[in-house]
Amino acid sequence: MTGLELPPSAVDVDYGALGWGAGRTMSDFEAGMWRLEAAEPRLRSTIAAIDVLDTTPDWDRLVAAHEWALGVVPRFRMRVVDPPFQLGKPVWSVDPEFDLGYHLRRIRLPEPGTFAAALELCRTVVDRPFDRARPPWEALLVEGLADGTAIYLLKTHHSITDGMGGMQLVTLLHSRRREPTPDKPSALPPPPEQLSGLDALREQLTDQIRTLPETVLSRAQAGLRLAERAVRDPGSAIGFTQSLLRLAAPPSCPPSPILRGRGLGRRFGTLETTVDELRGAAKAAGGSLNDAYLAALLAGFRRYHERLDAPIDLLPIGMPISLRDSADPMGGNRFGVARFAAPIGVRDPADRIRRIRELVLDARAEPAADILTLAAPALSRLPVAAVARWYLGQTSLIDLQASNVAGIPVPVYMAGARIDRMFPFAPAPGCGVMATLVSHTGTCCIGVTIDTAAVTEPDVFLECLAEGLDEVLALRPAKPRTPKKRPSSGRTTRAKKSTNDRTEGAQ
Template identity: 30%
Template structure:
């Protein structure tokens, strides 16, 4: 039997700690109409689900957490338990769709069955329809979830933007590679010495990064309405921009695409806090940014392989360009400080202690209120090419993140076929202004695009911008 990793199982334990949260992730595919016959959809999805092991497996847990949970085949698997059909009330606009998405995602998945559902949503405006895939986070991280969703399309898993991520591009020699047998004893000794130095350097880098992550988790942030207990109800909203515009902004300011996205998110949160009558201070938006540790050879492996960084997003800065510059500097500093490697080392160490101890520790820690991290911003590389479902073109894909651990909002980003989507999940009672957050993100991208065009037209005067920064 295949066991869940410590990280995979932690999503089950975190869900156990709060009856108001559901740690399922999701994605909505908006598809050109008309919708196919429902029986044809059921037959197609039943066949394709059989090719994805996690779709027909259940989680088997051991009493008292004496061993890690296992994936076992469901002897009573029935596709009818996982496919559902719903229609939007007229006029079938974004508001109706977002309300339906929130209602579906706020309910927990049944652990007695494979941990996924697919909802066929009919009645969208302009004759469109949609599929909402809902998958428990213990099954997969963002990249693995995107691969699973692609396998349910007509063409199966194709090329995705995941090849652009850092972990997939790293191809330096491994320690085992440096120690591979050599005929020349001097070559072997040289390889052993290089391996020792590489291991020592990597370990030191990871230790520094782990210490930095720990310090940030233990440092309370600014009190704000973004933190606190959540209810059992959710709101959902989204902003969609052209990927070409995002790329042009990144070229204009010599930053990464992720920097542009986080700067736009900074703009959205800044305006949200100001509209709420709060002062966005320099420590108001410590943000959990998951980082993929998945190599290119593991794209088809269905599990969680992520670490994390915890940058402060500069909501205290009113100037959009300065926001972008500060985001770029802080993300570069976090990458260089070893936070990514430190988080990975902590997870690896957790996997080497008795499972019962790690499980009980996670349940205890996730029950405690945390006040250091305020938001979640995760970037998921989606398919490069246009997908189809039963011959119909998938026009848009909107990601859906979960919220937990006193984070009242979470944002997932997804690139797909020339579009870049921001999907926002929020607590129903404490974030009634989630649509304003989405508008603020879209306006942030548009503002940076306009400023970038103006800056390209203006000759540089040689005067640099002083940047007030914080760790």
């Protein structure tokens, strides 16, 4: 939703046929994300993007751009209707009282208008739970920054999409020039619906009865194929079962003794470097950009533990992995999560990168990487409160989740303002820290979501993360580096080119 204007190269695209987020019914996995937070607020699944704009966009043009986007992406006019007693899945229904003025707002910072103040303001907005009777998204334009820039915040619920699906959307909707795009394709908004929970249940039951023969036949054929495959290749079936057991087991190392708390308090921080710098450091150690990124985070965690006189050798971490392929529909959620004991105690950054590379390659090769989707149908039939307690118990065993999402490699604009940085902030549902990297026009933009019950000294922690990043970047062949600091909770440097590994996440 952040793009809002049509790239000139795509004026012939039939946006009505794109089908981004077109599914009416949530998957079992998405239903879990929607329902669990109602029973356990610490499992809130809000994702946010904070765009740094080079200037303040024209407000009327920004509003018009949102109105256009709402026509071509109907999902953002839809609220969630949940059948009573969890007897069906939540469905997306066009809000009969949709009000853009509720979802899109603007605010001016008091002087001196710093980036740190804007980041903290955005954090308070993201912290607020959604009005579950309305479409679960909000946007905020923050004006009044002293350096002439502006901030655009987009806050959405994770049940709408994951990180990769979100990047699909912004790539489609961002403009590639400052000037307005005349005669761009548009679409009429969908008609409003007066849908109740009982209506949603009746609709699903009717559809299930209509498709019952086809469903039974499809499942029987799928079961037969699995049985044939097990007979033909018993090693594969055994390997899948072993993989399933590994992924279902607790992490192989205990959580950090100083990161045990879990609560509702959050703190945002940012770090950045160039793609070329981080990739250069990775290459020097025989790893990928993602390996170097994880090594930098672990260095920050090591330094934080040493500052608090609690050094450890291993840290349980989770890593979302994209499971999308070309046949998957746009939008929605399609990811798995790998968990492993990360070598936080390895002081040599090159050795740390090499060890991380082995762990990541093993994690991405797990046959049962889709365990979340596989378990969701069974979990959806259990009481929500019980599932929430179990899930929080599982995620609380993870101290760090780290995600890496390929971003947009070319300059893009929003209502005439260029997007210079795109900081992602994923939820930390039960874990101590969630870090997300998005590559944007050559810059690695890293957003860090901190649970302040786990990280009780967030300022110290963010300093340690910045030092950890410098530690890894020092591996790059000698070349003058000119960091440019922004008064934020992290660090900034400038860059020119962007790509990324496929590792993905947004929880």
